[in-house]
Amino acid sequence: MKRFSIGYRTLKTAIGVMLAVTISYYAGLEFYGSAAILTILCIQTTKKKSLHAVYTRVVATFVVMILAYILFEGISYHPLILGILILLLIPMLVTLKVAAGFVSSAVILMHIYAVGDFTWSLLVNELGIMAIGYGVALAVNMNMPDNTKLIDLYRRQVEEDYRVIFSEIVKYLRNGDASWDGAELIHAADTLNKAKALAYLEVENHLTRKDNLYYTYFDMRERQLEIIERVLPKVTTLPVIVQQSELVADFIQDLADNIHSGNTASTYREKLDIVREEFANMPLPKDHDTFLAMAGLYTFIEEMDEYLAIKQNFKGLQ
Structure with a gap:
């Protein structure tokens, strides 16, 4: 009941x-x-x-x-x-x-x-x-509740989920640890749904406001999550851990340590270009498994560039 x-x-x-x-x-x-x-x-x-x-x-x-x-x-x-x-x-x-x-x-x-x-x-x-x-x-x-605090709580929850997701990717790339159960993916998707609905209500409760930065922010994070969900199987099923894995792991760790609502995507896209250059200068694969691992990592890099491009178009909350 x-x-x-x-x-x-x-x-x-x-x-x-x-x-x-x-x-x-x-x-x-x-x-x-x-x-x-x-x-x-x-x-x-x-x-x-x-x-x-x-x-x-x-x-x-x-x-x-x-x-x-x-x-x-x-x-x-x-x-x-x-x-x-x-x-x-x-x-x-x-x-x-x-x-x-x-x-x-x-x-x-x-x-x-x-x-x-x-x-x-x-x-x-x-x-x-x-x-x-x-x-x-x-x-x-005309008297509507102020949902700003709850919306900001949802923002922090989503960002924490993303930190955990990227940290788990780093653990796999560095030592092959595949023990993560993926709970943060489900939690992030659920939080984003609730956050977007609440942010939409905030738009509807401001008579002169046609858009809402929070709604745009959560929509941006939702599109990023689609990329994360798409790329995870490619990066967490590498047949071997190769030299390039550590290079990519360092970049992802840096990204995980700096997830926030501001816009520093252009800086990280520049860092990703450097990763691409270093990646290209590393030794070529000597066997089939190494080739597959390097191809998977390079695909992951390209997907992360799209992840950052989505954020770059958002002017930021801070």
């Missing part, structure tokens, strides 16, 4: 409902309880989604008011006319791309139908309910 808990959004919804009903009641509005329904429908997971929810519902409600005035006042307050109105309303909302506002507009529509007389005072009443319901929803939804 899932543990009982009250989430932040649930708390905001409860507060919003209480405020909407209270304000509507003391404002002397009819159908004041409906303001709570409008508030509930507009409290979303992010600020941008909440704004969009209010937009769709306002547009949908004005559309339904116009239709109600034309059909009810022009023909009759009859169930058949109500059905015809709904028949026309839904396609119109879909065409205007505000179909999400149907339920809210239906609330206002039923008020008009129940009263049976589209008067100025009724219009003012419904506009008041809308203003309070949507206004309270926006007010409570």
